[in-house]
Amino acid sequence: MKRVIHEHVLVCLSSAPSNANTIRAAAKLSQAFGGTMTALYVQTKSSDQMGTEDRRRLQRHTRLAEKLGASVSTVAGDDVAFQIAEYARISKATKIVLGRSVAPKGRLFAPKPLTEQLVELAPYLDIYIIPDSAGKNQRRRNSATKQRILPSIRDVLITIGMLALSTAIGFVFHRLHFTEANTITVYILGVLLTALFTKNYMCSGISALAGVLLFNFFFTEPRLSFRAYASGYPMTFAMMLFSSLLTGTLANRLADHVKRSTQTAWRTQVLLETTQQLGQAENENDILEVIADQLLKLLNRPILVQCKNGAAIRRFPEGEPVEIPPETASQRFSFQSGGEAFGDVLVYGDALEPLESGILHSILGEGGLAIENRRNARQKEEAAVLAKNEQLRANLLRSISHDLRTPLTSISGNAENLLTSGEGMEEADKRKLLTDIYEDAIWLIRLVENLLSITKIGEGNARLNMTTELVDEVITESLRHVHTKTHPIETEFADELLLSQMDARLVSQVIINLVDNAVKYTPEGSKIHISARKQGKEILVRVADHGSGIPDEMKPRVFDMFYTGNGKIADCRRSLGLGLYLCKAIINLHGGEITVTDHTPTGCIFAFTLPVSEVTINE
Amino acid sequence: MNKLLILVVEDDPAIRNLMATTLKAHNYRFMTAPTGASALMQASTTQPDIMLLDLGLPDMDGVEIIRKIRAWSQMPIIVISARAEDTDKIDALDAGADDYLTKPFSVEELLARLRVTQRRLAFMQTSTPSPIFTNGALKIDYAAGCAWLGEQELHLTPMEYKLLCVMAQNVGKVLTLSFITQKVWGGSTESDIASLRVFMATLRKKLSAGKEEVQYIQTHIGVGYRMQKL
Incomplete structure (x- = not known):
């Protein structure tokens, strides 16, 4: 057997303009290998500070990747190479495609380029590097990040306020003749608080520097000047600046960490909830509803889930307009699993935050997986049902082929006799042989009719040919197909018209089978009585005979497939045990019941019900 | 021969x-x-x-x-x-x-x-085109719009009469349910077929009122009806 190695190509998404080329190259590669493709976005600290331009480009790239058949995932972490290597390991990626990253040159302690880090972390990966005009991109990215470098007015006010407060406390300490060390501590504390409460990294740096200057200006001799007499001061200032900066940076990191953990917790919670709800979903539609609900909870804006089969699920935050045409959606995410797209999710409003879009992709991934699982499970169920039907069919075939031999032997044998030695036979003997041939052939015809009906009901409701029929008409017509000269048949119908929805041919088969049985199992000359009347919302049809009846212990089993009385009944020629089984199947398919009870003084009554159909008569 | x-x-x-x-x-x-x-x-x-x-x-x-x-x-x-x-x-x-x-x-x-x-x-x-249809004891006068069974005039509702005419005009032929409902009601919905069953039942009852047991109209299960040529 040829072993097929499944290629899984991983491509990294970024906001760099050249990323589009990288994605296309990766798509070509995955296509050439006939493999699957995943586009991975690593969310880092700096991605929070991304400019609108970059954010939009990143979204374009995400969409491009989806269009080219990639499934999109997001992971978060500052160590990009580690995250990629981890994801590649978990997702069993075999190839990875990167745009050429430009290592910052001329800087001491410059980090190793991404490719080299990756080679170290994941030596088993094939790495493909796509050349690009990265230099331009690098500059542009710098200018883009600069937009966010200027601190907000709030940050500036907090910084100035903290410095003023520290200086004021310093004056109080000075008045109380505390040592300078206390004042320095107050300034460092100010920097710490500034770092905690401002969002911009520059604030703590500036505040550290300003703190040293203010301390120098207000509290060292000569006061109110930037000069310092004591020889130890430069050292003091340097130490103060250094500890301020360090405190500020640490505090910044702490704030960052808190924010990130909150986000991670939230993300985990949303995903966990999604997983739980997906687990409870009963069908594909439920899954789509769960996804739409979770996305609404996550994004709080209009969501439209469009399915490949045409179904659409809409969700709105309260008070939003109800009409959302697909054209006005701002973002479209495809929704897939195992290379098969199930539909699209349309999101309205502003561009998504990276965190939101990360969670969104995770939810879609979960949902896709859930749908795929559901489909697989259903296929398995169908296969099981098919196997069971196949088994039943095989049993049926075996039993029939076996039982067909008897009448066929009789037919062919009798015919052979007539052909070879018919000349010398007496007329009465000939007639006897011909009668046997005829009767066996009729028996075979009945059997074939029953078998045809069984295959028909085996295919379920779809094949039923339901029409409104008059029950007494159907009974009268069925009786024309029962050839008996030995058993008088009486019919008794209600005066009112009994209309019912049925497959007339199948119901007729039930009546024929029941009457045939009555003829077969009762002595010659005994009467058979058929009646039909309305009973509540049902029509009750009864076939009663005056035979020897059916023992109680056999009654529950007479409707089983292949159940035959096994010679217990007198004059039982042959039976496949299909007739009554078929009757029950047909009546149940029509929503009725079939029962067998004793007749008085002897005999049995087979009774079945059919639903009355209420119709309006067109005059 | x-x-x-x-x-x-x-x-x-x-x-x-x-x-x-x-x-x-x-x-x-x-x-x-x-x-x-x-x-x-x-x-x-x-x-x-x-x-x-x-x-x-x-x-x-x-x-x-x-x-x-x-x-x-x-x-x-x-x-x-x-x-x-x-x-x-x-x-x-x-x-x-x-x-x-x-x-x-x-x-x-x-x-x-x-x-x-x-x-x-x-x-x-x-038969040349004639305003009178006869089949056994059944007689229909298309011009007068009435029908007799022997000497007895049949009291038919307008629907029953219409139905009888459609059957008579195609005597001997098996007519499908949808053919009949199309001719009589102009449609073939489920309620048309139910109506056909009901009117056919009442029509037959009136037709079998005669002395001899003659089945003028045959039922073909799942297919339709036929008026027998006697």
């Missing part, structure tokens, strides 16, 4: 032989054709009186043959079908067939159908 010429179209040699033997034994004149193409050719050259047509021919769809024949001839066509599906028969009847037989059929049944068709043929050939 029976004057009628019957064309038997059947691809299976055993069944063809059975039909030929039966027809010969009852003094019918007949021809056989094993394929649709030869059937069409024989039909156009010899102009048989009745056609017995097997629906499952190897070269052509039976319903197609009926349509082609109906383009130029009104010869009665009795369809023989091995398929238990009612829809096949209904399609054939709607395409213009007069009657049907389902395999396996008994020889007796085949002969009975031939006799019915023969009567219908005789009726079609002798």
